[in-house]
Amino acid sequence: MTDSPARPSATIARRGFLALGGSAAAAAALAACTASSSPTGPATPTPTPWAPPAEPMPFPADYLWGTATSAYQVEGETALDGRGPSIWDTFAATRSNVKGGATGDPAADQYHRYEADADLMSDLGVGAYRFSISWSRILPTGSGAVNQAGLDHYRAVVDALVARGIRPAITLFHWDLPQALQDAGGWGDRETTARFAEYARTLFDAFGDVEIDWLTINEPKTHAFVGHWYGVHAPGLTDPDAAAAAVHHQMLAHGLAVREFRASGAKGRIGIALNLLPVYPIDPDATGGAERVDASENRLFLDPVLLGSYPIDAIGPYPGSLPADATAFEALQQPGDLDVISEPCDLLAIQYYGVTGVDDGGNTVTIEPTSAASWQQIRAEGLYDLLTRLRDDYPPIPILITENGMPDPLPAVTVDDPYRVDFLRTHFQQAARAIDEGVPLIGHFVWSLLDNFEWAEGYSQRWGIVAVDFATQERMPKASAGYFSDVIAANAVSPD
DSSP states (O other): OOOOOOOSOOOOOSSOOOOOOSOHHHHHHHHHTOSSOSOSSOOOOOOOOOOOOSSOEEOOTTOEEEEEOOHHHHOOOTTSTTOOOBHHHHHHHSGGGSGGGOOSSSTTOHHHHHHHHHHHHHHHTOOEEEEEOOHHHHSTTSSSSOOHHHHHHHHHHHHHHHHTTOEEEEEEESSOOBHHHHHTTGGGSTHHHHHHHHHHHHHHHHHTTSOOEEEEEEOHHHHHHHHHTSOSSTTOOOOHHHHHHHHHHHHHHHHHHHHHHHHHTOSSEEEEEEEOOOEEESSTTOOHHHHHHHIIIIIHHHHHHHTSSOOTTSBSSSTTSBOSOHHHHHHHOOTTHHHHHTOOOSOEEEEOOOBEEEOTTSOEEOOSOBOSSTTOBOOTHHHHHHHHHHHHHSOOOOEEEEEOOOOOSSSSOOSOOHHHHHHHHHHHHHHHHHHHTTOOEEEEEEEOSBOOOOGGGTTSOOOOSEEEETTTTEEEEOHHHHHHHHHHHHTEEOOO
16 A cells, blocks of 8 residues: 655646546545545646446456555564564554554454455455565565465465465565665665565565466555655655665666566566556646656656666756755666666556646645545546556556555444445546557556555554454455445446
């Protein structure tokens, strides 16, 4: 999940501007769950809002419907069976770092309840489950001897999914770096990329007999920016140069893992998961700041993977850029690095939560309703803008949406979530619209399967389509789970 507070200084899809989509009822429901439901500044004039057709919009016969979680957010048992400490264990141990002093233990206790959760997904008709592997369960210090108990656990999870006809999708790194590697320099040290490649190869060799969708790095932007620049996530740094180093080394680690995957001969597909943010300049005649924000939020990650180059306007002392030393960032890049980073992938995973506006000074501004997560500005048409931008601006590659969702407005347990039903409906409609216009979209995963530990927000935000009572660990499907199950069964989204 992307817990992405506003950047300390300042986030453009280079396509047109559209108003928030969906029915009037959907707009009202979304507004009802927001702390600030009206734009704070004048938006760019928009064309007539798109409306869905009267008949249900179908998806391709082989479309992959899934749900997603991550290890530290759901597993619990952070010291069991030889697991070593991660940076999130260390970060959460300082109570002031996480709301309510919460930690990732017990989370949703999926370490013990994965079979029941697989049954739950099977009952919903879900075709795929994207989870992450805790690096420190496999290699407790990030390298060295393999912890067989960790491999055995994840093999059991994979087997439980396959037995129920659910395709595993595995993220190798979802922000929980082994603490020993952080102590040695973390993503600021180039050696971490080599350790990641070794870790990845261990998993490819262990599970290479199974058809799996592998995702190398989850949201390298969030981990670099929020963890190394904003200081809100582990490892809690506030250094833009450290953030820039974390960008390059995560991207390099991605490319090295892709090469290890090819060399291993493992079955399945591989890609990277990027959280991308369409942003819109408030003043169409003053787009320089928005272009720089687009460079740092989107092109800094898309361009090296898909084009083999970094954008020149993403880093530097300019409004909207990552305020790091551009010369130092260039010095991190050794000959051949970009060839490694751009090693061809089988798919591009994207994670979509919403949009932002940008003023002429390169500052982010609110232009759409926000959810209980104040950073999330909801505009379903932004997903269409993003998908068609990828179609138009980059080489063709299959696209898989691996996170898309919103939180409940309050932290209390609830199963009544009409706002999430409307959110999913309008976003599924925009996905179908993009497919109709030639976007090679192959699947859609909802965030999240379960209410869980939401990073710095602790247990104060609930993103699941299944509610979890953290005192009893009871699972209670929400209305959105039933809606999602109906969409999967029909393989189509209705207009209302």
